[in-house]
Amino acid sequence: MNRKTFHHRTLALFAGLCLTGATAMAQTFPAKQVNLMVPYPAGGLSDAIARIVERPLAKAFGQQVIVENLGGVGGALAAQKVLASPADGYLVYQGSPNELILAPLALQAVKYKAEDFRMVQIIGAFPMAVLARKELGANNIEELAALAKKSAAEGKPLTYGSVGVGSFYHILGEHFAHQVGAAMTHVPYKGAAPLFQDLAGGQVDVSFIVIGAQQMGLIEQGRMKVLGTLAPAGKVEAPFLKAFPSINDSKVVKDFAYNAWTGYFVRKDTPEPVVQALNKALATAMADPDARKQLEQIGGMLPAPMTPAEATKEYEAQTARFRAIAKSIKLEAQ
Structure with a gap:
C-alpha cells in the first residue's frame, strides 16, 4: 500500500469513527444531570424563568435538571464558567443580549465575544x-x-x-x-x-x-x-x-422595536448531535401547558420554536444589530 492510499484510508476511517461517535452521542445525551447556568442570583426574573423551564425540561430529557445561579460582572462570571467547562451540553447558559452581546462591548473585564457561544433556542421574550x-x-x-x-x-x-x-x-x-x-x-x-x-x-x-x-x-x-x-x-x-x-x-424614532428575549446557549464547539438534542428538548419543554401558563403569568411571550439553523441565524442578526447600535452611540468599554 502506497503512502497516498494509506492516507486516504486513514482519513476515511477517522471520518467513519467520528460519524459513529456522533450518532452514539445523539442517542445517549443526556446520560446524566444537566445544569442550567443562570447568570444572576436567585429571586430575580432570570431565575424565575429557569425555575419554570427546569421541570418540563427534565421530563423531556428523562434526566434531572438543576438550576445553578452565579451572578457577577454583568453575567460574565457565569458565561466564563460555561466556556471553561467541557463542550458536552451538560452546562447550558441562560442568556440574553445583555450578557453575551453587550457585556463584551461595555466591560473591559469580559474577555469572551458573542461568537464564543451558540444559541440553541429562544424560550421567552418580555415586552x-x-x-x-x-x-x-x-x-x-x-x-x-x-x-x-x-x-x-x-x-x-x-x-x-x-x-x-x-x-x-x-x-x-x-x-x-x-x-x-x-x-x-x-x-x-x-x-x-x-x-x-x-x-x-x-x-x-x-x-x-x-x-x-x-x-x-x-x-x-x-x-x-x-x-x-x-x-x-x-x-x-x-x-x-x-x-x-x-x-x-410616532415619527420621533425609527426601527425602535425591542423586547427582552431569553435563550439557552452552549459553547460554539458543542457537538451538533448534542445541540440538536437540546434544541428538541427545549421546544418540547416550552410546549408544556403549565410552563407556558407560568411564563405568561410573569409577563413572558412564547416565540415559535426554532431549528438550530434558525437559532444561529437569529443570534447572528441580533449580534449585528446591537453592535451597530453600540458603534453609533460610541460605546466604550469601561
Missing part, C-alpha cells in the same frame, strides 16, 4: 416600554422628545435609569437620545428593584425597560406612567399593554 416618573411633563413619546431637547438646551438634561453600564436598558436609553438629538444623563443602578423604586419616587425621569405585573401595579397606583411600548408599529405584544401605543407609531 418593554418607556416608563416615566409620574410628574414628568410628558405623556407620550413626542412630548418626551420635545422635553428632552428643551432640557438639554437649558443645560439640565433628562435622566434615564438602567441596571448598569452597557446593559440593554443603558444602550436603549442612549440610542433614543441619539435618535432624537438630545443629550440625556445615564443613571446606572445595581438592579431593577432600586431602579423602579427611584422611578416611582421621582428620583429619575425615565427608563427603557421590561414591563410586567409588578410595574403595571405601580402604574395603576399612579406612581409612574407609560409613555409608549417598544412593540413594532401597530402591534400589541402583551394584552396588559393594549391601552398604550408603540413609540414606533
Whole structure:
C-alpha cells in the first residue's frame, strides 16, 4: 500500500469513527444531570424563568435538571464558567443580549465575544416600554422628545435609569437620545428593584425597560406612567399593554422595536448531535401547558420554536444589530 492510499484510508476511517461517535452521542445525551447556568442570583426574573423551564425540561430529557445561579460582572462570571467547562451540553447558559452581546462591548473585564457561544433556542421574550416618573411633563413619546431637547438646551438634561453600564436598558436609553438629538444623563443602578423604586419616587425621569405585573401595579397606583411600548408599529405584544401605543407609531424614532428575549446557549464547539438534542428538548419543554401558563403569568411571550439553523441565524442578526447600535452611540468599554 502506497503512502497516498494509506492516507486516504486513514482519513476515511477517522471520518467513519467520528460519524459513529456522533450518532452514539445523539442517542445517549443526556446520560446524566444537566445544569442550567443562570447568570444572576436567585429571586430575580432570570431565575424565575429557569425555575419554570427546569421541570418540563427534565421530563423531556428523562434526566434531572438543576438550576445553578452565579451572578457577577454583568453575567460574565457565569458565561466564563460555561466556556471553561467541557463542550458536552451538560452546562447550558441562560442568556440574553445583555450578557453575551453587550457585556463584551461595555466591560473591559469580559474577555469572551458573542461568537464564543451558540444559541440553541429562544424560550421567552418580555415586552418593554418607556416608563416615566409620574410628574414628568410628558405623556407620550413626542412630548418626551420635545422635553428632552428643551432640557438639554437649558443645560439640565433628562435622566434615564438602567441596571448598569452597557446593559440593554443603558444602550436603549442612549440610542433614543441619539435618535432624537438630545443629550440625556445615564443613571446606572445595581438592579431593577432600586431602579423602579427611584422611578416611582421621582428620583429619575425615565427608563427603557421590561414591563410586567409588578410595574403595571405601580402604574395603576399612579406612581409612574407609560409613555409608549417598544412593540413594532401597530402591534400589541402583551394584552396588559393594549391601552398604550408603540413609540414606533410616532415619527420621533425609527426601527425602535425591542423586547427582552431569553435563550439557552452552549459553547460554539458543542457537538451538533448534542445541540440538536437540546434544541428538541427545549421546544418540547416550552410546549408544556403549565410552563407556558407560568411564563405568561410573569409577563413572558412564547416565540415559535426554532431549528438550530434558525437559532444561529437569529443570534447572528441580533449580534449585528446591537453592535451597530453600540458603534453609533460610541460605546466604550469601561
